[in-house]
Amino acid sequence: MNIPGTTIHKLIDQLTQSSFSFALYRLPWTDEPILVLQEEGETEIVENPADLNGKRGFVLTPFHPTQERPAVIIHPDKVAHEWNNISQVLEDFASSKKITPSEVTAVEAAVTDDEEAKIRYEQAFSRFIAPLKNKTFRKLVLSRNYTQTIKPDFSPLSAFIRACNSYPRMMISLCHTPLTGTWIGSTPEIILSGHETEWHTVALAGTMPMQGETMPTEWSEKNQEEQAFVSEYIRQTVKRFGSKLKEKGPYTARAGQLVHLKTDFHFQLKDTSHLGDILKELHPTPAVCGLPKEETYTFILENEGYDRSYYAGIIGWLDPQGDTTLYVNLRCMNIAGQTATLYAGGGILPSSTVETEWEETQQKMNTMRNIL
Template sequence: MTEDLRERIGRAEAFAAFRMPFDNEFTVVMQRGIGAFVSDSVAELAGRRGFVMVPFSLGRKWPVVMVRPDDVVRTHVPDAWGESMLSSGLCSDSGRKVYEQAFEAFHGAVSCGEFDKLVLSRHCERHLEGGNLLDSFIKACHMYPRMMVYLCRTAEGGVWFGCTPEILLSGRRSHYSTVALAGTMSVPESDTRTVEWSTKNVEEQRIVADYIRQKLHGYADVIEEEGPYTSRAGHLIHLKTVFHFTPAKTGFIPSLVEELYPTPAVCGLPKEKAKRFIEENEGYDRGYYAGIVGMLDETGDTELYVNLRCARIDGRVAHLYAGGGILPTSELEQEWTETEEKLKTIGNVFR
């Protein structure tokens, strides 16, 4: 990354840098003047263009915020990077007791039939030393070629950094896609195409796929499905179904996003009831974790992702986030281990 680009980013009122999967270039969107678009409604994004961040819980502490593309640069991902920010150590287990208590509540709620599925997440802190986040971003681009990597700074939302594998909505004109991504395992030593998935993982992904299929029918003329199949994301694998569709009308993006989000992959079913349960019982505010991040352009390319494997950077402290689906067959130790593995995705960038 050139010094000139670094200086321009530093002068910007707000910026977002992002690299799409399998791309050897990244894009920087910079806002020169004050007055970023801020709202508590996804619907108000209609007709607007820019890099958007939507929180998991609308109407609370965190607003919908959009970085206006006053200045856009697209450039090659450098082969080398400077000093990345480093962590002084692993996340502590201080949150284990809180997680255990939350797991009991979540597992009880799905086991008694109140919910088909719930997603329980947690967060932890890492203290950072030295380095520069822009270099951490370049490092992440090399570490995770299959993921969308982003770094975003706004006055309203703070600094967020992530490497997410999950598309919420991608496409342009008459060709769009979304995915149902759920179920998690570590990458096996054998061929991932022959991996055997547990009943719990298969059911978890089926719930998400059924939900997305149902929501798309009101917005699409043609829907084609691909999967489910095993998809790699860093050192983890997931079950994935891709839905390709032709929109039934123009101007559909904000309303479809409202229908899809938050999907059962990060929330639960029934959606609104599950969302309230999470807000009341998870024990912390997710912020933009499990929300939406990416470029919105109704007349061009839209690339919106679910904000997973991410961190909020507050000075020299990184707040890391991860979660997993809870079903009646879920077991505490397995779910805790899954979140530990997911935390490593963004955490390993700081090693």
């Protein structure tokens, strides 16, 4: 991706500290940045994914909505593609609005101690593995966060551009609202995309590191089993809403310096006015939650030991009358003051080991560390 001029850099970085709401994103295998800007007013809050029925705009939802962590829609007062058009929109906006730091100042998180982080993860792993071994659950997803300092001259837009150039296969996003703070992400996982009658979702589970520039293809039984659980859940969910279901996979798909097992599901929808209902059933998928869904969702909230915030929620563009491109918010970080809080997780099965799962979260966090 080309580097935009200094004016765009300055304006977008200023917007990440302002009372205005915007999203800048780039879809996989494109070089086209897209800006969604809400010119005035507060972002719309929705209580759950079903409330997205009939809505249009840029969506950011948390893993678990609360008053402090609401699901929001950035209204598309202005939508611009390519840097030249984005520059014009931002310059016009800046000339009519005073972009000043938000009165709601983000609270910086305490920097994470490495040894303490490992101990906390091991304790959480013990809580998660027990109900798997006694067969209470078929799968659980255990995640964690990590907060580190960033340089005083850190530029969110520069990080976004580095991510675009480093991860062509992923959806890259820079999103800011006064309610959610500033988030930068690089995610490979579609939760729902399509237009008119043709729609698409994926099952993405199982993780291995790249071997240099060679994609490994020999998957362990644990990874294959994890992917099969996710695929079966999505298959059954899609069948309730769509028709003419076609599957491709599972196959090995690269995401940065990692590979995953992926299955594509293509299906038809006669009515797009109820996309929120589909999202409510799909989210959270077993790829970020577990099976059975409701029971594992409750277990995670009670036992994971921290707030996932907008990690593992939904992010992207929603338009029931046009193109929709919604993703699971993975490989992401929250920028607050001089800190960046990174998030990552992995599927736990009875055969999982704490060292292997810890290392998987490290590798996933490196996706964001590499652009810092």
